[in-house]
Amino acid sequence: MNDMDWRIIKVLYEQGSMTKAANELFVTQSTITKRLRAMEEEWNVKLVERNSKGVVFTEDGRYLVKKATIILDFYSEIKLHFQDNRSRKQLLRIGVPNSYARLHFPKLMNRYIVEKNNLQFKTVPNSSDAVIKQLLDETIDIGIVCGDYSYAGEKFKLFKEDLYLMMPIDCTIGEIDHMPLIEYHMNPIVKGTIEQWWKYHFGNAPREEHQVPYAEIAIEMVENGLGVCCMFGDEWRMDETKVQFIPLYSDKGEPISRNVWMMVPHYCFEKKEIMEFVEFAQKYYNVD
Numbered sequence: 001m002n003d004m005d006w007r008i009i010k011v012l013y014e015q016g017s018m019t020k021a022a023n024e025l026f027v028t029q030s031t032i033t034k035r036l037r038a039m040e041e042e043w044n045v046k047l048v049e050r051n052s053k054g055v056v057f058t059e060d061g062r063y064l065v066k067k068a069t070i071i072l073d074f075y076s077e078i079k080l081h082f083q084d085n086r087s088r089k090q091l092l093r094i095g096v097p098n099s100y101a102r103l104h105f106p107k108l109m110n111r112y113i114v115e116k117n118n119l120q121f122k123t124v125p126n127s128s129d130a131v132i133k134q135l136l137d138e139t140i141d142i143g144i145v146c147g148d149y150s151y152a153g154e155k156f157k158l159f160k161e162d163l164y165l166m167m168p169i170d171c172t173i174g175e176i177d178h179m180p181l182i183e184y185h186m187n188p189i190v191k192g193t194i195e196q197w198w199k200y201h202f203g204n205a206p207r208e209e210h211q212v213p214y215a216e217i218a219i220e221m222v223e224n225g226l227g228v229c230c231m232f233g234d235e236w237r238m239d240e241t242k243v244q245f246i247p248l249y250s251d252k253g254e255p256i257s258r259n260v261w262m263m264v265p266h267y268c269f270e271k272k273e274i275m276e277f278v279e280f281a282q283k284y285y286n287v288d
Contacts, residue, residue, distance in 0.1 A: 001039060003075055008035050009047075010068040013061075017054045039064075089120040090273045095131035095140040096123060098185065099215060100260065103235045105144075112280055118273045127187040135263055141274060143263040146232065147189045155263045156278075158285040163193065163248045163256040166219060167228040169241065173201070180227035181206035182218040193256060194230045200251050219243070232258060 012021040018029045025032070040047050047061035057065060096105050101123065109121070124131075124140050131143040132151065144158075145151075167176050181198070183191075198206045210227055212218050215236070218229040223242040230248070238245065248256045262281055268274045281287075 001042065003072075005035055005039055006068040006071050006075075008032055009039070009061075009064050010072060012036075012048070012055060013057055013065045013068075089118060090271065091122060092119045092142065092274055092277060093122045093124060093140040095134050095143040096125055097128045097131065097144060097146045097187075098125055099231070099233060100144050100146060101125045102215070103233050104260075108281060108284055111284060112277065116276065116280060119277055127185065128189075129187045132263075135265060138265070138267075141265065141268055142278070145261045145263055147187070147258050149261075151261075151263050153263055153265045154269075155261045156282055156287050158260045158262055158281065158287060160257050160259050161233045163197075163258070164231050164234060165228060165244075165246050165248055166222045166231060166236075166238065167244050167246075168222065168225050169244055171228075171244070173246075176228050177202045177204075178207075180209035182210045182212060182221050182227040182229040183208045184212045184215050184218045184229070190232070190258075193258075197230075197248055197250075197256060 007025065008021070011024050012018070012032065015021045015024065018032055022029045022032055036047060043060070043064075045060040046058050047064065049056050049058060105123070124134065126134065128145045128147050128149065131140070131145050132149050134140045135143045135151070135153070145155075146161075165173075165176075167173075167179070171179070181194070195205060198204075210218075210221060212221065215229075215231060219231075219236060219238050221227060222229055223239050225242075234245065236245075250256055262278065264278055268278070
């Protein structure tokens, strides 16, 4: 007996009529008759009898009806199990620095969801040095890292972003020496780069009076004339009537910039959906 046989037994018992059962099952009455005969031969029993009122089940037939309900429930449970497995998306844990999470990641995710949407994401925001550590202990699967860190796995350069100075609209570079540099959470490489630029231009370390947890708060403080701040990337939201946003250059006259990398452990190369996302990101950023 197969799945259809059990359905025939159950529906025929419930309807009590060959015609009604055939209509509900979308089969012909002759199909039901043939399947009933095959079941009777398989079990060597009589399952149904016909009379003027329709179909009457024998004792053996009623026994199979009870089992049909149980077996069809099992079939349904099994189908749901495998349907859930097919529809359940693989989880991708991706570590992203705070600046990338704010400026770039939402746009990448929007494009990916529109075109692919084959993964479930868990985004883990952190500094780039912390992302490297998370890659090493495998608490994330893929890491976005700002800056040139060494890494034993595969890495792909996504793009380059420049360093900018934000200062009140009515200030000049020469006037900011005496203004506080607003510090927010940044990795040591970024902090060192800013301090090096400051010392080259002013001969002394910056005066850091304000420490805030997020770059957006630093921008708001600049808008209110409380100091200056430095940011990588030129897509930050700000009030352009209150803030100037100017690129910074090294002592050689070159823009101060950093590379943004996608780092991928070797075990991810065995996961089809994750590698499809990696390839999607490479295409999105025109990676060669």
